[in-house]
Amino acid sequence: MNIKKRKKQTQHPQKKSQKTHHSNKKKKPSSSGTASIKKHPNTRKSSSWRNGKKSNKLPYGTLIVKRQGFGFVLPPKRDSREIDHKKYIALTEDVFIPHRDIGTAIHGDFVAIEYVSLKGRRTSGRIIQVLVPVKNEIIGRYIHDAKPHVVPLDDAFPYIIRCPRRNDIPNGTAVIVDFTRSLGDGKTKYKHILAGTIRETLEGEKDYIDFRMIADKYAIPLHFPPSVHKYVEDHITESLDFSNRKDIRDQLIVTIDGADAKDLDDAVSITTTQFGWRLSVHIADVSHYVKEDSPLDKEALQRGTSVYLINRVVPMLPPMLSNNVCSLNPHEDTLTMTVVMDIDRNGNRIASKIFPSVIRSKFRLTYDIVEQILCHNNTDYPACTPLLKELEQAALALLKERRKRGSIEFELPDIHITIGSHGRVTDIAPRHRSIAHQIIEECMLAANRTVAEFLEKKQVPFLYRLHDVPNEEKLEPFALFLRKMNVPFPKEHPQPIDFQKVLAQFQNTPFENIISAIMLRTMMRAVYAHTKGVHFGLAFDTYCHFTSPIRRYPDLLVHRQLKKLLAGKSTDIGTRHLAHIGKISSVNERTAMEAERELNDIKAIEFMADKVGNKYTGIINGVTDFGFFVSILPYRIEGLVALGDLTDDEYIFIEDEFALHGKYHGTVYQIGQMVRVMVAKVDIVRNELDLQILKPND
Numbered sequence: 001m002n003i004k005k006r007k008k009q010t011q012h013p014q015k016k017s018q019k020t021h022h023s024n025k026k027k028k029p030s031s032s033g034t035a036s037i038k039k040h041p042n043t044r045k046s047s048s049w050r051n052g053k054k055s056n057k058l059p060y061g062t063l064i065v066k067r068q069g070f071g072f073v074l075p076p077k078r079d080s081r082e083i084d085h086k087k088y089i090a091l092t093e094d095v096f097i098p099h100r101d102i103g104t105a106i107h108g109d110f111v112a113i114e115y116v117s118l119k120g121r122r123t124s125g126r127i128i129q130v131l132v133p134v135k136n137e138i139i140g141r142y143i144h145d146a147k148p149h150v151v152p153l154d155d156a157f158p159y160i161i162r163c164p165r166r167n168d169i170p171n172g173t174a175v176i177v178d179f180t181r182s183l184g185d186g187k188t189k190y191k192h193i194l195a196g197t198i199r200e201t202l203e204g205e206k207d208y209i210d211f212r213m214i215a216d217k218y219a220i221p222l223h224f225p226p227s228v229h230k231y232v233e234d235h236i237t238e239s240l241d242f243s244n245r246k247d248i249r250d251q252l253i254v255t256i257d258g259a260d261a262k263d264l265d266d267a268v269s270i271t272t273t274q275f276g277w278r279l280s281v282h283i284a285d286v287s288h289y290v291k292e293d294s295p296l297d298k299e300a301l302q303r304g305t306s307v308y309l310i311n312r313v314v315p316m317l318p319p320m321l322s323n324n325v326c327s328l329n330p331h332e333d334t335l336t337m338t339v340v341m342d343i344d345r346n347g348n349r350i351a352s353k354i355f356p357s358v359i360r361s362k363f364r365l366t367y368d369i370v371e372q373i374l375c376h377n378n379t380d381y382p383a384c385t386p387l388l389k390e391l392e393q394a395a396l397a398l399l400k401e402r403r404k405r406g407s408i409e410f411e412l413p414d415i416h417i418t419i420g421s422h423g424r425v426t427d428i429a430p431r432h433r434s435i436a437h438q439i440i441e442e443c444m445l446a447a448n449r450t451v452a453e454f455l456e457k458k459q460v461p462f463l464y465r466l467h468d469v470p471n472e473e474k475l476e477p478f479a480l481f482l483r484k485m486n487v488p489f490p491k492e493h494p495q496p497i498d499f500q501k502v503l504a505q506f507q508n509t510p511f512e513n514i515i516s517a518i519m520l521r522t523m524m525r526a527v528y529a530h531t532k533g534v535h536f537g538l539a540f541d542t543y544c545h546f547t548s549p550i551r552r553y554p555d556l557l558v559h560r561q562l563k564k565l566l567a568g569k570s571t572d573i574g575t576r577h578l579a580h581i582g583k584i585s586s587v588n589e590r591t592a593m594e595a596e597r598e599l600n601d602i603k604a605i606e607f608m609a610d611k612v613g614n615k616y617t618g619i620i621n622g623v624t625d626f627g628f629f630v631s632i633l634p635y636r637i638e639g640l641v642a643l644g645d646l647t648d649d650e651y652i653f654i655e656d657e658f659a660l661h662g663k664y665h666g667t668v669y670q671i672g673q674m675v676r677v678m679v680a681k682v683d684i685v686r687n688e689l690d691l692q693i694l695k696p697n698d
Helices: 206-217 226-235 295-303 319-325 367-376 385-405 435-457 472-484 496-505 512-522 553-566 575-608
Strands: 018-022 037-039 048-050 053-055 058-065 071-074 088-090 095-097 110-119 122-132 137-143 149-152 159-162 174-183 192-201 254-257 266-272 276-284 307-309 312-314 333-344 349-360 363-366 415-419 425-430 464-466 527-529 615-624 627-632 637-642 650-654 659-662 668-670 674-683 688-694
Touching: 058 095, 058 122, 095 110, 137 192, 137 206, 149 192, 159 174, 174 206, 206 307, 206 575, 226 295, 254 367, 254 435, 266 385, 266 435, 276 385, 276 435, 295 553, 295 575, 307 575, 333 385, 333 435, 333 553, 349 435, 349 553, 363 367, 367 385, 367 435, 385 435, 385 496, 415 575, 425 575, 435 464, 435 553, 472 512, 496 512, 512 615, 527 575, 553 575, 575 637, 575 674, 575 688, 615 668, 627 674, 637 674
Parallel strands: 058 088, 095 122, 159 192, 254 363, 637 688
Antiparallel strands: 018 650, 037 110, 048 053, 058 071, 058 110, 071 095, 110 122, 137 149, 137 174, 149 159, 174 192, 254 266, 266 276, 276 333, 307 312, 333 349, 415 425, 464 527, 615 627, 615 674, 627 637, 650 659, 659 668, 674 688
16 A cells, blocks of 8 residues: 655666766756756647647646645646537647746636647746636634635645634634635745635544545545435336336345445356356346436436445445346345356356346355354355355356456455444555455356356447557556566567466566556556556456446446337437547546545554554555655555665665665665564654664664
8 A cells, every 4th residue: 555645766767777876965957047948849839749740729637736836737637517628629748837837727627728838848837828727625623813715625636725813713724715816925844825715613433534536536426416315316217117127026036245345236146067167247227217318317426436435435426326226136026137158167158148137146245254154164154055155166167267368357356344332444455365356356257247248249348448458658668667677578568478477487476566566657557548558467459348237327328228129129329428428437537536545544554653663564566766666564554664764885776776875885675675664653633654764683
């Protein structure tokens, strides 16, 4: 778990270098005062240049303001319906904005810019228009001093908000403040002051306040609009229509999920055949309730995904659907889409069929219960034991076939955070992964692949799940690192199986998680797209997401297209519209991941706050020119050993070895190395953990 905001700048260097640093001196920034300054071509006539080509559209992006006063406009992570794409074009690279050229724009605004100059390799610009202002509210702590103000809980928001004195609000209370866009004189450490008014105080335990802060920062909507509530009230009913569905309620069907899960969107059943198994995957028929272009559908598209923030869920669909009507709860009749796959003993699919169905789940099993039955001879569910044993054998066969194809299995431990009384973290530990997780994963992968191949064969437009081949720029340092460790790896065009072989070499070694993490960073980001492409990581030529329509919009769209095909209806969907859905779904997925990761980081630093002076064993999982990062065992929480705190030698940073070498005493700190560290400092405000290196026997 990376709770640091200091970047691992050299995990994947662009070129080799060796840098020498005196360990007892802080690195000084290099001077760029002598760099030549060139006017950007045709700055006044045209404000947008992309890949060397002139464009009449103005570039736009998201403004990020730093405490020093300057800022950057970054490529937008999300689209906005308020942007006129006939006039504006999204940036593809960061643009530096001096303080004087920010104007009245503030952190988080969508802004249009014009280019000003190139200074060395850095592009500079000025803001000429605020296109979409950031919402004028934020969560912070009310500071009751001579000049009352609110300090944002989001450390990246570089302002303080002056507000009228509120004697009824205790000092340090979490509040929601509405602010104006007027700026101060820039003399505070935040460089800017906004004026605001406290709208409400936030009552509740710390985990709730952190949750609200993250939801506010990432614009995650916590409430559904009135139009959606009205639609649900008027159109959603629990009465079921079984027409044109296969009734398989008599089959032994079970769900297997986490103990706390409420949105149960998949169930499984299995029988044996002369060739192997007939595996059935049953997925909640969400599209039966979420009609195309309805207020409910439009809201689901804008949300794109459910967001899981430790012990809270922000659902894509209202709870009446996600937890009740659509959820495959036990002993209830539910509408589903069923994928039946005949699997041979070698894990090959030899036949399949897909149809609308109605099921009645017989048991609501958890991962822990299934593990107890399969691994510890638990006899509490005798009716399920034969089924689970056949599911296990089928899953292992599917896994064997997938590995044969070269599918990559990253060993990255998930973290479980336990929240105790008063909303405080009581424990952090790697989440246990068992055979039960493997069973469900293999069943869902097989169903997703079957549906994708069926739709593609029928030439039905849908959203593919793409994972492109790694580019050579990202691969080069990884391949060089492996060669220095005498691990064979192709110099050009590696295939998925080549990555799989690397992971196999490090299995059950201290390097296992580190190699997985580095390898993952060489990979392209998986996205949703309307055009065909491969899924490199899974080694599938065709793949889509189908099995989670309660919590992912692309799955819902695939269900909708599949049902139209099976009913003999038109499956036409505009290419531009489908591409837009793919783009917005990819962006929403990324936003959810970042929100989930940041809240985990906040709770991790909170967990370490009372552990200053504690000593731990850790593993180096990142080396930079300003120190190295250590993952503390057993928590998997990451902290920094700063170069300036290594006082025993002068260190040379060698990028292509991911290492620091002591110039005089020969001490080496290298990625994957086990070390002893002590917690030196915990900064809750900046979300940073500083570590001090110890001698091996300390």
